[in-house]
Amino acid sequence: MLLVDLDPQAHLTLSLGIEPDSLRRTVGDSLLGSGTLTGISRETPVLGLDIAPANRELALIDKLLYSRPGYEQQLRRQLQAIPAASYDLILLDCSPAMNTLTLNAITAADLLLIPAQAEYYAARSLRQVVRLVALVRRKTNPTLDFRFLVTMYDRRNKVSRLLLAQMQRDLQPRLFETVIGIDTKLRESPAFAQPITQYAPKTRAAQQYRALAKELMTYVRQKSARPARGAVLRAG
Ligand SMILES: Nc1ncnc2c1ncn2[C@@H]1O[C@H](COP(=O)(O)OP(=O)(O)OP(=O)(O)O)[C@@H](O)[C@H]1O
Numbered sequence: 001m002l003l004v005d006l007d008p009q010a011h012l013t014l015s016l017g018i019e020p021d022s023l024r025r026t027v028g029d030s031l032l033g034s035g036t037l038t039g040i041s042r043e044t045p046v047l048g049l050d051i052a053p054a055n056r057e058l059a060l061i062d063k064l065l066y067s068r069p070g071y072e073q074q075l076r077r078q079l080q081a082i083p084a085a086s087y088d089l090i091l092l093d094c095s096p097a098m099n100t101l102t103l104n105a106i107t108a109a110d111l112l113l114i115p116a117q118a119e120y121y122a123a124r125s126l127r128q129v130v131r132l133v134a135l136v137r138r139k140t141n142p143t144l145d146f147r148f149l150v151t152m153y154d155r156r157n158k159v160s161r162l163l164l165a166q167m168q169r170d171l172q173p174r175l176f177e178t179v180i181g182i183d184t185k186l187r188e189s190p191a192f193a194q195p196i197t198q199y200a201p202k203t204r205a206a207q208q209y210r211a212l213a214k215e216l217m218t219y220v221r222q223k224s225a226r227p228a229r230g231a232v233l234r235a236g
């Protein structure tokens with residue numbers, strides 16, 4: 001699997017133990033056309049997981065791209081150059097901002113994954129994301145599909161339980177069955193540069209993320225395109 005960090009905060013890059021400020025080449029170089037995605041990607045300490053890393057310069061590249069005609073197609077073009085056998089899945093990690101980087105990601109994606117919390121105000125941001133998908137389908141990516149993921153769920157809280165039930169009713173069939181609960185282990189694992197499945201493999205959070213990965217791979221196998229491309233964009 002290849003991870004592409006499209007967030008200038010570079011939290012994904014950091015969470016794999018890579019120091020963003022030390023990078024000579026980032027995903028920004030490939031977006032500007034001065035490098036290929038394969039060229040700027042590197043292996044991570046996690047077996048089978050590569051990353052196209054980011055750093056703060058991405059914020060500048062976001063602005064530079066904007067003046068280029070067809071800028072929203074840049075990432076899609078770069079991804080098409082990756083040999084089909086290299087990866088099963090490519091995950092494009094977006095910041096919550098609706099900038100040129102995020103637009104590149106959802107233009108290039110087969111599936112938009114939308115993590116959302118079971119909170120009172122979340123319904124509004126979910127509607128905004130659905131409108132965004134409709135717009136992107138019209139303008140740059142007619143076949144874009146999307147799925148919601150409930151995360152940071154607090155099962156001891158009555159309102160959360162009610163809102164989860166409501167989401168399960170309203171968001172079918174576009175809701176992942178797996179729900180990710182609140183777990184402090186998920187707060188710790190990035191600091192140790194490990195995925196939860198290595199940092200605390202027996203915890204409920206690790207089981208939930210494994211179940212999510214299974215669901216996602218079932219989805220991927222049903223689609224013909226290889227590698228499958230998922231963009232992760234938080235709602236609100
Ligand atoms: N289910 C959870 N339970 C507890 N803490 C969580 C959970 N999910 C994520 N966190 C913590 O919340 C923070 C942000 O999580 P994450 O990186 O998944 O979200 P994000 O929206 O991409 O935020 P960021 O702006 O940091 O990239 C991290 O410190 C993470 O460890």
Ligand SMILES: [Mg+2]
Pocket residue numbers: 007011012093094095
């Ligand atoms: Mg993030």
